[in-house]
Amino acid sequence: MKSNHTRKNIITLPNQNLRKRSYRVHVITDETLQLVDDMLATALDWEASRPYEMAVALAAVQINRLERVIIIREDFDNKDNQNFIVLINPEIIKKEGKIITDQEGCLSVKDIYGLVPRHEKVRVKAIDINGNEVRIKSSNPFLSRILQHEIDHCNGKCFVDHITHQKTAFSILSDNGDLKPINYDDIIKMGILKND
Numbered sequence: 001m002k003s004n005h006t007r008k009n010i011i012t013l014p015n016q017n018l019r020k021r022s023y024r025v026h027v028i029t030d031e032t033l034q035l036v037d038d039m040l041a042t043a044l045d046w047e048a049s050r051p052y053e054m055a056v057a058l059a060a061v062q063i064n065r066l067e068r069v070i071i072i073r074e075d076f077d078n079k080d081n082q083n084f085i086v087l088i089n090p091e092i093i094k095k096e097g098k099i100i101t102d103q104e105g106c107l108s109v110k111d112i113y114g115l116v117p118r119h120e121k122v123r124v125k126a127i128d129i130n131g132n133e134v135r136i137k138s139s140n141p142f143l144s145r146i147l148q149h150e151i152d153h154c155n156g157k158c159f160v161d162h163i164t165h166q167k168t169a170f171s172i173l174s175d176n177g178d179l180k181p182i183n184y185d186d187i188i189k190m191g192i193l194k195n196d
């Protein structure tokens, strides 16, 4: 299917739809397939505009569609491989292993990175684009982090919501691709933190 989606379709914080729970997909229709193609087009168009980053994953809410659909890059080490795995109604059924704190970014939080603690291993259940059940057992900390980040999106949670009372956990991507510390007051001014 063709898509006219581009990076301009990405919504960013403080858009409050990013803090809403997405709905389960009950039947996979042509509209679902179009949604997936729109997500793929958006992710790849975004990547083409970002010299230092890779579009590793995207959740439907990030293009303002409150449906529980996520896409995850098949190969994180090779930008030329533009294939993504599609997971519908993904759920974490188990979190295991150590808690690892590492840098995380998001297409919906432009240029800001933060240190987020995540489990190193997860088990995920979902359905694929054909409606078949898929189970993923990840012991790769990076894949586990991405799965947790994207499934959080389906539940209205952004990575910044995991960073509380840690004023030095945020960084900003500079023009040369390095992460530089950013003043916590500037993060507050951006309006990206949850006020609850």
Ligand SMILES: [Zn+2]
Pocket: 105, 106, 107, 108, 149, 153
């Ligand atoms: Zn994200």
